[in-house]
Amino acid sequence: MRSRCARIALLCSALGVLVAHSGCRARAPRYDFEAERRATRAYAVGPGDVLEVRAWKNEALSQRVTVRPDGFITVPLIGDVMAGGRTVTAIAEEIANQAAKFYHEKPVVSVEVAELHSYRVFVMGEVSRPGEFTPRAQITVLQALALAGGFTRFADPDAVVIVRRDAHGERRIPFVFEEVVEKGNLRADLPLQTNDTVVVP
Structure with a gap:
């Protein structure tokens, strides 16, 4: 009887861990990435270009x-x-x-x-080399993270945010690393506009 109770307790414990793990998986962000692409499809010229x-x-x-x-x-x-x-x-x-x-x-x-001389983006937070970057061509969020040396071990890759200020206003665009890299949701890997800031918590 004691052995049976032990097996039941072990099973319940395992199920509890599984449920907790599944509950922690990143959810796909509810954001209209296609609208964002349409709104910022063309590069805006800047001083020095x-x-x-x-x-x-x-x-x-x-x-x-x-x-x-x-x-x-x-x-x-x-x-x-x-x-x-x-x-x-x-x-x-x-x-x-x-x-x-x-x-x-x-x-x-x-x-x-x-x-291209006016284009610059910023990557802040839990990355190896945070700061300002001035690539010679427009880059995406993943490419910006690569330029910054990738995540530190303290980073939360599924809570990355792009802070964007332009003629359409200021907004915070979600970037869930798991959705893009593991699930192949590349529409979320947006081209960065000049002065965009990628924040890695």
Whole structure:
């Protein structure tokens, strides 16, 4: 009888551990990652970035320009054009509209980011090398964590948060490491925008 009671107690103990373990598993965050991607799909140009302006059959407008600290670029004939905080598509459209005043036909203008200098992200908290990072291309959350040397042994990988402030306001975006890496939910591995902060508790 005593042996049977011992077996029952052991079984209950094992079930208790299993339930506790399953209860601690990270839950998939309820967040509209696709909406976040749509809202921040295009890179916003910043001071220090070098832009390649190309106007079809128009050498006067075609040149490489640097975004000044005040956010403006200077284009021949047109003058100053606001570039900071705008997409290359919006900048190209404004250059074309301004240039149309001086030509019989509106010129076809394209703008590309030739050199990325304003892009920076921050990784704080329980990572090996917290701080500011200035990669030469846009990176995702996982890539930022890799640049920071990965998690420390005290980190909670399933409670990571991206703090983002932009034209759409300030928000805290959840990042559950298990969901992304173990379950393959790559839609949560968002491209980071400039000045985003990845916080690892």
